[in-house]
Amino acid sequence: MNKRNLILLGFALVVAAQLAVPAWMIMEREWTLRDGQVFKFKTRPIDPVDAFRGRYVWLGLEPGVVKMRDVNAWHYDQKAFAVLGTDTNEFATVERLEHKAPAGQAAVPVHVGWTDTKKGEVHINWTGLDRFYMTEQKAPAAEIAYREHNRRTNQTCHVTVCVRGTHAVIEDLFMDGRPIHAWLKAHPGDK
Amino acid sequence: MSKQAIQWLYHELPRLVAQGLLTPEADAKLRAHYGPIEPARPARLAVIIFGVLGALLIGAGIMLVLAHNWEDLSRPVRAVLSFLPLVLAQGLAAWTMFNRPQSLAWREGAGALLFLMIGASISLVAQTYNISGDLPRFLLTWALLGLPVVYLLDAVVPALLYLWGITEWACHLRWEDGFAAGYWPLAALLLPLLALWLRAGRYRVRPTLLLWALCVSVTVAAGVTIERVLPGLWIMLYAGLFALMFLIGEFWYGAAEGFWARPLRHFGAAGVLVLAFLFTFEWPWKEIGWNYWYGGRFHHPAWRAIPDAVLGSLIPIAAIVLLGMTVRRKTPLGLLFGLAPILAILGYALASLTDTYAPSAGLFDLYLLVAGLWLLVSGIRINKQGQMNVGLLAITALLVARFFDSDLDFLLRGLLFIALGIAFLVANIVMLRRKGANHEQA
Numbered sequence: 001m002n003k004r005n006l007i008l009l010g011f012a013l014v015v016a017a018q019l020a021v022p023a024w025m026i027m028e029r030e031w032t033l034r035d036g037q038v039f040k041f042k043t044r045p046i047d048p049v050d051a052f053r054g055r056y057v058w059l060g061l062e063p064g065v066v067k068m069r070d071v072n073a074w075h076y077d078q079k080a081f082a083v084l085g086t087d088t089n090e091f092a093t094v095e096r097l098e099h100k101a102p103a104g105q106a107a108v109p110v111h112v113g114w115t116d117t118k119k120g121e122v123h124i125n126w127t128g129l130d131r132f133y134m135t136e137q138k139a140p141a142a143e144i145a146y147r148e149h150n151r152r153t154n155q156t157c158h159v160t161v162c163v164r165g166t167h168a169v170i171e172d173l174f175m176d177g178r179p180i181h182a183w184l185k186a187h188p189g190d191k
Numbered sequence: 192m193s194k195q196a197i198q199w200l201y202h203e204l205p206r207l208v209a210q211g212l213l214t215p216e217a218d219a220k221l222r223a224h225y226g227p228i229e230p231a232r233p234a235r236l237a238v239i240i241f242g243v244l245g246a247l248l249i250g251a252g253i254m255l256v257l258a259h260n261w262e263d264l265s266r267p268v269r270a271v272l273s274f275l276p277l278v279l280a281q282g283l284a285a286w287t288m289f290n291r292p293q294s295l296a297w298r299e300g301a302g303a304l305l306f307l308m309i310g311a312s313i314s315l316v317a318q319t320y321n322i323s324g325d326l327p328r329f330l331l332t333w334a335l336l337g338l339p340v341v342y343l344l345d346a347v348v349p350a351l352l353y354l355w356g357i358t359e360w361a362c363h364l365r366w367e368d369g370f371a372a373g374y375w376p377l378a379a380l381l382l383p384l385l386a387l388w389l390r391a392g393r394y395r396v397r398p399t400l401l402l403w404a405l406c407v408s409v410t411v412a413a414g415v416t417i418e419r420v421l422p423g424l425w426i427m428l429y430a431g432l433f434a435l436m437f438l439i440g441e442f443w444y445g446a447a448e449g450f451w452a453r454p455l456r457h458f459g460a461a462g463v464l465v466l467a468f469l470f471t472f473e474w475p476w477k478e479i480g481w482n483y484w485y486g487g488r489f490h491h492p493a494w495r496a497i498p499d500a501v502l503g504s505l506i507p508i509a510a511i512v513l514l515g516m517t518v519r520r521k522t523p524l525g526l527l528f529g530l531a532p533i534l535a536i537l538g539y540a541l542a543s544l545t546d547t548y549a550p551s552a553g554l555f556d557l558y559l560l561v562a563g564l565w566l567l568v569s570g571i572r573i574n575k576q577g578q579m580n581v582g583l584l585a586i587t588a589l590l591v592a593r594f595f596d597s598d599l600d601f602l603l604r605g606l607l608f609i610a611l612g613i614a615f616l617v618a619n620i621v622m623l624r625r626k627g628a629n630h631e632q633a
Binding site: 014022025026077127128130131132169170 | 270
């Protein structure tokens, strides 16, 4: 093989690898969105900025606390799997935390925040599900609208998440039972 | 020999021949030996700089436009769009490789654009699917996918971007309490390229630029890749690192001229002087050594401390070996800056064994004073204004720091500042006059 062909082959491999990474990211998520089980999480949107990926709202998913018998088995920043269930209002609950991914159950990777040994509680951070991207005008509007409405009407905001095994993808953010983009269009004055 | 030195030589040759110091044959032989000087082509350089700047601006612009987040577009459309800038940049890189392989401007520009578009593409997918911020993983993926671009296009701008990526990755990983020693093998992936460039011409712009970037990157990485289980290890590590940089610069890049052409020498020297200044305070020496071992509080596996042992011993040892070679070469500045790691080890031993801090700080008071005086005097003797001013600056910093430590009244402090200011002015005026006189004589 001459030098030109060798370079061509090298370049082709590099191009393939560069395309494969975003392609795999897309496929993995599309698969979860198509086949995953949908969970509704109560949440609270806050608006920060990401230099690389644009504006997003930070989601504080609930529940943020899990009652556990073995509180001492968990420490700060430890990775855990939150095994999901649903309550009577169809909102997601965390049944328990596991050190390893449980087979055949929907479980989302989370990080342990702090532990309260007296109350037997473990605080968790939903590190993989804390962003919802929006335009630079709508992200702060979503946060303000939530804050205002929550104070006046005590209505909740929720997010739907598709879970396939331990892989979770955010589907949409809802305010007052409607997708956030539709809700903001219907309430242009609530900013 | 550097281009500037050859230029100077060619400028001198006619005079030397006229004065009878050289025969015309010797003149011809010297010219044949060093060859013709390539004329500087400012237009070509401008094309390269503007090509790269253009690529960087377009790349940054595309990233910002994507960051705007087109929520009205459907997911499949956004997925296709996320590939578009990447595919276009790949096409441009391919065109450059096969149609303009000799054009540095095209290679640098296309390389920079492709590197940025890899990041843009991953970012847009992350945005479309609300993927959370695992920043270290994103940076590492981006850097690794961009590394082959450096080699395929033989370009320095993607190499600088790669270096930025892995340094940023190491810092973020450290911030998240991760294990960042992977920086070193990742940085070593640039060494074959550096070796190729150095072989082609040690004093050319591209290896010099990469060496400057490596100096900054390695300095940051040395701090973030150690686990700090042994308090104060950084003292010996950084003293060794800066001395090593200086000595390598002094040994292998001696013929370069001008400040920017000698990255290792100047970065190393500045590092040693700043470090020596910090070491004149007592805080670096407090609570260091085996008695304050972090072992009990270290909740990671013990192997994570291996880089500490490797870096903390290898770098100062390498510097000391080079110092030994310097002693044989009898270069006073090499000796002066090369001594820093030995003094750091001595200071460290003193502070950790006796739990007293003043002797170690005093050692560096003395070192900085001697180094400052040496640079000042030798700078005056060999007519190097920069060196003289660095010496003066070192002495000034030392005196000011010590005077603020002590309880002297404002009058005395004021008088000290006036005296230092006068010293700076007088020394520089004398130096300028002397240079002017030399110029007139010539």
